Amino acid sequence: MTASREAILETVSAYVRLVADGTTDELMDLFAEGATVEDPIGSEVRTTRAAIREFYATLEGLEQTAELSVVKIADGQAAFLFELVTHIGETAYTIAPIDVMTFNEDGKITSMRAFWSDADAHIGSKSA
């Protein structure tokens, strides 16, 4: 059974919100056992819960805002565009990845692959 569109949309919305200002524990709750994370595409795929936790732990405590722009859902999978802004001092670092996710029947993430590169990143002053 594939996850419903509604369940996937709920998980994706929660993911974007929690990447910005959630705890690592809250983010990990969105992932199924055995999930994998490749962020960005081309980096080593994280295949253990410890490796995934290590990745998201680096975000905890940062001053961030995120916004979900576009979500496409089909057959228990999703691709979505979102913008993540990290504020460090007076500088705002913006990345806007397209993430591709698969889900189990409960709407938990079974894989995440993030399409972005340094060429897409934007660095601006806080007033920008």
Place this chain on the structure above:
Amino acid sequence: MTASREAILETVSAYVRLVADGTTDELMDLFAEGATVEDPIGSEVRTTRAAIREFYATLEGLEQTAELSVVKIADGQAAFLFELVTHIGETAYTIAPIDVMTFNEDGKITSMRAFWSDADAHIGSKSA
């Protein structure tokens, strides 16, 4: 060797332009030998040149416009958002998929997977 960012961007741009108003032959030229197409996600994967040609041949002759909105490229792969509008009489059918592609070292498409569903489609009058 992975395709350069520039080569991938060129192929993606050509793809979106040709989906709208190219010939099937022109579109097929963008695909590597052995390429696969899954459009939409969840449909049977087309694994032969004949099956891929059959898919794109249905677009030939339609009155269509397309616009590439967002492209993310990493490690010889791309995810991109575009809008395709098909005009049939006074009615405009709009879909805005997120396509995920892999490329060979020459920038030819080795796989295409299109994320969209009927829930994303929009039907409007020509004046809309």
